[in-house]
Amino acid sequence: MCLCVYAVCFAMGIWTCISIHILSIVAGAIQIVLAMIVLIFEVPVCCQFFQLTRPISQFSDRVSSMQRAFIFSGLAIIPVALYFTVSTVIGCGLVFSVGVIYGLMALGKK
DSSP: OHHHHHHHHHHHHHHHHSSSOHHHHHHHHHHHHHHHHHHHHHOGGGGTTOGGGHHHHHHHHHOOHHHHHHHHHHHHHHHHHHSOOHHHHHHHHHHHHHHHHHHHHHHOOO
């Protein structure tokens, strides 16, 4: 599931970057970085051979579900707030929904 979220967020970030508006380019770049963060947090096996990603993947092992929910949900709002288009809503909406799922997992069964 998270590889699909990564791929869609990355593709929509590239699609958003193809513009002449500076806010569109910035929002697309942030969305691409967000896709990389999702990949490093969710599938650290993909990036285990890069020295730069090791501290981030070790940090992601210590993070609880509620903290992941806040990280993903908070970071997904930024590109949509900068440049509100269909591509930013689709790409960041998937990341936001992953954050919501982590929040629901942290609440537990009631």
